[in-house]
Amino acid sequence: MSSTRRDLLKMTAGVAAGTLFTPAPWRLITDSAILSENWPGIFFSSHGAPTEKFTNCALCTAGCAVKARCVNDRPISLAGVVKSPICALGLAGLHMPFHTARIAHGDAENAAAAVRAAQGKVAVLDLRPGRTASWTYRRAMAALPGGIYLAPQRILNAVNLAAVKTLVSFGAPVLDGWGTPSKVLAAREHFSLIQVEKDQSHTGLLADRWIPVQPGNEPVVAQQIARDLPADGSSLFLSSAELPSVLKMNVTLGNLGHTVIARNETPVPAAWSKQAAAVHAIQNVADRSIGALLIDEASADVAVPWDVIAPKLTNSAVVITFASTQAGYGRYAQFVLPAAVYPEVTTDIPTAIDSVVATFRLATPLMAAPSGVVDAAEFVASLAKLDTKDALQERAASIHATGRGSLLSYSDQKSRPIKDVKADQFWTALNAGACWSDSESPLKAPRWEATIATPAICEAVRPKPPLFTKLYEESGLKGIAS
Amino acid sequence: MNRYAMSIDIDKCTGCGACMIACAVENNVPPLPQSNDRKGITWIRVFPVDNGEQGDTRQSAFLPMMCQQCDSTPCASVCPQQAVQLDVKTGIVGQMPERCLGCRYCMTACPYHARYFNWWDPKWPAGMEATLNPDVAPRMRGVVEKCNFCHGRWHAAKEQAASQGKREAADYTPACAESCPTGAIRFFDLLAGTPEAGSFRLLEKLGTETKIYYRSKRAWVKGLAEAPDGKEHHLA
Numbered sequence: 001m002s003s004t005r006r007d008l009l010k011m012t013a014g015v016a017a018g019t020l021f022t023p024a025p026w027r028l029i030t031d032s033a034i035l036s037e038n039w040p041g042i043f044f045s046s047h048g049a050p051t052e053k054f055t056n057c058a059l060c061t062a063g064c065a066v067k068a069r070c071v072n073d074r075p076i077s078l079a080g081v082v083k084s085p086i087c088a089l090g091l092a093g094l095h096m097p098f099h100t101a102r103i104a105h106g107d108a109e110n111a112a113a114a115v116r117a118a119q120g121k122v123a124v125l126d127l128r129p130g131r132t133a134s135w136t137y138r139r140a141m142a143a144l145p146g147g148i149y150l151a152p153q154r155i156l157n158a159v160n161l162a163a164v165k166t167l168v169s170f171g172a173p174v175l176d177g178w179g180t181p182s183k184v185l186a187a188r189e190h191f192s193l194i195q196v197e198k199d200q201s202h203t204g205l206l207a208d209r210w211i212p213v214q215p216g217n218e219p220v221v222a223q224q225i226a227r228d229l230p231a232d233g234s235s236l237f238l239s240s241a242e243l244p245s246v247l248k249m250n251v252t253l254g255n256l257g258h259t260v261i262a263r264n265e266t267p268v269p270a271a272w273s274k275q276a277a278a279v280h281a282i283q284n285v286a287d288r289s290i291g292a293l294l295i296d297e298a299s300a301d302v303a304v305p306w307d308v309i310a311p312k313l314t315n316s317a318v319v320i321t322f323a324s325t326q327a328g329y330g331r332y333a334q335f336v337l338p339a340a341v342y343p344e345v346t347t348d349i350p351t352a353i354d355s356v357v358a359t360f361r362l363a364t365p366l367m368a369a370p371s372g373v374v375d376a377a378e379f380v381a382s383l384a385k386l387d388t389k390d391a392l393q394e395r396a397a398s399i400h401a402t403g404r405g406s407l408l409s410y411s412d413q414k415s416r417p418i419k420d421v422k423a424d425q426f427w428t429a430l431n432a433g434a435c436w437s438d439s440e441s442p443l444k445a446p447r448w449e450a451t452i453a454t455p456a457i458c459e460a461v462r463p464k465p466p467l468f469t470k471l472y473e474e475s476g477l478k479g480i481a482s
Numbered sequence: 483m484n485r486y487a488m489s490i491d492i493d494k495c496t497g498c499g500a501c502m503i504a505c506a507v508e509n510n511v512p513p514l515p516q517s518n519d520r521k522g523i524t525w526i527r528v529f530p531v532d533n534g535e536q537g538d539t540r541q542s543a544f545l546p547m548m549c550q551q552c553d554s555t556p557c558a559s560v561c562p563q564q565a566v567q568l569d570v571k572t573g574i575v576g577q578m579p580e581r582c583l584g585c586r587y588c589m590t591a592c593p594y595h596a597r598y599f600n601w602w603d604p605k606w607p608a609g610m611e612a613t614l615n616p617d618v619a620p621r622m623r624g625v626v627e628k629c630n631f632c633h634g635r636w637h638a639a640k641e642q643a644a645s646q647g648k649r650e651a652a653d654y655t656p657a658c659a660e661s662c663p664t665g666a667i668r669f670f671d672l673l674a675g676t677p678e679a680g681s682f683r684l685l686e687k688l689g690t691e692t693k694i695y696y697r698s699k700r701a702w703v704k705g706l707a708e709a710p711d712g713k714e715h716h717l718a
Contacts, residue, residue: 047616074612077507077657085663088499091507098610175496181663202497205530205542466513466607467506469522472499 048072054081054410054433056349057090058342058363061128061301062180063349064090065410065433068366075343075366081410084182092465096341097367099463101325106337108374114292114318114335115383121291121314123148124380125282127300127460130350132391133377135268137296138276140384147384148285149277152302152457155247156238157263160443161187161354164236164259168225168249170218171197171240175206178238179354191236196221219245226253233258242457250448257445264358264438266351269398283456287311295321296376297328298339299347300460306332308456322376328461337374344369348392358438360399362392362430393427400426405438484650485573485672486631487693488659489681490546492703494666497528497544504661505548508632510620512604523598525549525629526658533702543703546658546667549596549629550684550692551575557588557597565626573672573693574631582625589626593685594692597628631669632656682707 019025053068053075064086068075075094080086115122122144124137129151141147161183172178174193195207196218204210213221222237226249229235236259237249250260282304290312297303306329313319319333330336343366351359381388399405400423407426408415410433418436421429430436505511505526517523526548533541555575558566565581566588568574577597589597603623606614614620617634621627639651659669670677677695684692684707698704 071616072612076613076615077504079504079660080663085500085661087663088503091500091503091661094507094613095513095607095610098607098613100607176498185664205544206496466610467503469513469515469517472502472524 050076053366055343055364055366056361056433056435057086057093058299058345058347058349059089059093059096060177061130061350062352063359063361063363064180064182065361065435066090066093067410068094068343070366073367078343080182082413085185087177087181089177089465092467093342094366095465095467096324096463097344097370098466099325099341100466101327101463102341103324103326103330103336103338104370105372106374107335108337108379111318111320111335111337112379112383115294115320118291118318119144120146121289121317122146122383123150123285123290123293125150125293125295125304125309127152127295127297127303128350129279130265131299132268132348132395133296134350135272135276135395136377136381136386136388136391138279139272139388140380140386141277142275143384143386147277148280148290150282150285151279152304153279153281154302154457155242155244156250156260157353157446158261158351158356159236159238159354160259160261160356161236162190162356163234164191165234166194166229167191167236167238168194168222168229169196169203169207169238169240170213170222170243170246171195171201172203172238173201173240174203174238176202178203180352183352183354194225196225218243222246222249225249229253235259256448257443260446261356262444262446264351264356264441266358266360266438267395267399267402269394272395281456282308282312285312288314290314290317292318292320294376294380295319295323295329295333297321297323297460298341298376299345300328300462302457303328303460304456305458322374322379325463327463337376337379338372339376340369340373343367344373346392348395355437356443357405357440359435360396360430361433361435364431364433396427396430397423399436405436407434407436409434483571483673485693487551487573487670487672487677487695488631488656489668489670489677489695489697491666491668491678492543492545492696492698493700494664495528495544495546495662496664496666497530498663499528500661500663501526501546501658501667502528504657505629505632508615508618508634508657510604510614510618512606512620514602514605516602521599521601523600523627525596525598525627531703531706533700541700541702543698543700545696545703545706547594547596547684548658548694549575549592550594550690550694551629551631553691553693554689556591556593556688556690560587560591562587572631572636574633574636575628576630576633577626577628579619579621579625579627584624584626586626593688593690597626599626600624 048071051070053070055066057064057066065081065084067079067081069077078094126134126137138149141149193207194209195204196211196213231253233254235253237246239246291314320335321329321333322337322339324339324341326336346365347363349361403419405418406415407421409429502524511523529545531543531545555568563581563583565578567576569576600621600623604620636654639654643651655669659667678697681695681697682704
């Protein structure tokens with residue numbers, strides 16, 4: 001049999017047609033596309049003229065002033081303002097809404113029904129007390145029969161860093177997110193820092209003296225250090241775990257009223273204080289007494305260990321948590337309702353631990369929250385049929401009515417006495433990131449004996465921004481405000 | 483004409499990492515979860531260092547490290563693509579990813595290990611692309627990148643200056659210097675100012691004529707600049 005040119009052509013055509021039914025040509029297309037890749041780029045939806053907005057960071061109670069660069073109503077970078085820098089966590093705050101573990105849906109209707117079914121045994125656990133939302137919880141719990149308002153009680157609520165000459169820290173990240181960065185850094189030149197902890201932290205690396213300690217030996221070490229310090233109220237003992245035996249050294253050395261001071265509360269409308277439920281520590285609540293527990297953990301500063309909470313719940317108790325991810329109490333809750341996160345939230349920030357005067361500042365949204373998020377305060381208020389839509393404005397009006405203090409505007413860096421500011425201007429300025437500070441008053445000693453009971457708090461589980469990758473962790477940078 | 487430079491006070495650096503984060507946000511460095519110490523990208527990295535002692539004599543510091551913006555550039559001289567160029571008008575060593583073929587000669591030549599290779603295409607969690615800085619193009623897989631003193635900001639500052647009828651870029655500060663909470667990083671023009679007295683540069687003996695000046699009152703920190711010197715300094 002002889003092959004003709006026709007046969008050769010037919011075979012070639014057959015091979016070409018047959019090859020189309022194999023993966024080879026299709027893979028070749030992909031591979032050649034990769035090899036000759038002309039970068040398609042990333043889709044930018046944020047082209048436009050950049051604008052500047054001012055707000056306050058709500059990631060911790062330091063509440064640093066923030067200057068946001070926005071394009072198309074979206075922040076593209078955050079920065080501190082003059083003399084008020086922000087931490088690494090704050091700089092990456094604009095990425096918080098895009099956390100891969102963020103939850104998008106929650107069954108708010110059934111959650112509300114479950115709470116109504118537990119009428120008479122409802123409690124709210126507020127992990128960032130002192131906000132306007134906290135007052136909403138207290139008012140709602142007062143309105144609901146048997147409602148209980150729970151908040152973690154901390155031994156130290158306010159310190160006066162300016163008066164500190166020796167700071168003894170038992171594991172507190174003093175230089176790494178403990179207080180307001182600008183205040184801590186300004187005060188650092190005036191105090192010597194002794195850091196006591198098991199493993200050397202960033203603060204330990206930069207401390208004047210670092211003392212390693214075995215866990216459990218802290219009270220002995222604290223006494224030893226206190227022996228060498230003058231009892232003139234110039235020292236300050238801090239503890240990350242709020243160890244009463246360590247913090248009691250502040251009493252021994254006469255620090256109360258000097259470096260450890262009573263917290264000055266931001267004013268609230270008189271009607272609110274009259275209608276508010278009392279603040280309870282969860283360890284003081286009777287066992288098996290809570291039928292429905294609502295936990296506001298989206299903005300948690302500290303948390304309460306689940307071991308402390310569990311005995312307080314009835315066997316059929318329902319737990320509802322307002323969170324952005326399921327990493328915290330979501331593991332124990334029947335309902336996890338998605339909450340807005342910074343910089344989507346509208347909230348006020350309680351006075352920082354290192355502020356000697358009461359303050360009031362707002363975190364206003366830099367971008368819209370996705371649909372489906374539930375406002376914890378509105379949810380709780382609706383259970384008690386309270387109208388709290390304008391609660392922040394009401395509180396601002398009550399602060400303005402006191403006529404005390406001054407208003408610092410970050411856009412022009414000017415501070416004005418509140419007497420010179422009209423009520424509507426005050427509200428507008430607050431929404432533009434301004435900060436109200438109360439007038440200075442004589443420092444008072446805190447009611448120490450009332451709070452010295454062993455606190456039940458632990459570190460809150462908080463999602464890190466997506467930028468905090470393994471690389472950053474390997475660099476040894478903590479970067480997370482505590 | 484400018485010669486931009488940086489002065490870093492190591493004694494002031496608290497290692498908070500604000501500069502690293504601000505840089506990543508400004509320059510659209512992707513948060514690749516698979517990136518690690520060897521394969522990750524960060525244009526500026528803060529290294530914890532110590533004097534090698536133990537106990538009470540142990541001292542630690544933090545050393546922010548980025549492209550040292552050499553005047554005598556070892557990276558540019560080995561690049562077969564002319565993807566690295568020293569801009570004589572600003573003194574900034576630029577990297578052009580469009581020209582880069584990914585040979586990584588420059589990474590080998592850089593004595594400061596300040597260059598990073600894109601092992602993966604950049605990726606952001608869904609929706610996060612909208613927060614990217616529109617002034618800076620993300621880099622593709624297979625190219626090298628490094629600090630360029632926030633060149634996007636320089637362009638923006640130039641544009642703003644031009645709109646005001648000026649020639650020189652005013653109010654130009656890279657993100658790391660702007661974000662440093664302690665003011666440890668200072669950005670300046672060598673033609674208008676000088677580094678502080680006692681400043682030193684890393685590996686000065688190589689003659690790379692860098693424009694990043696460091697300073698510290700501690701002798702062992704200065705010793706790090708000339709490492710390795712036989713002593714046991716620890717660069718974590």
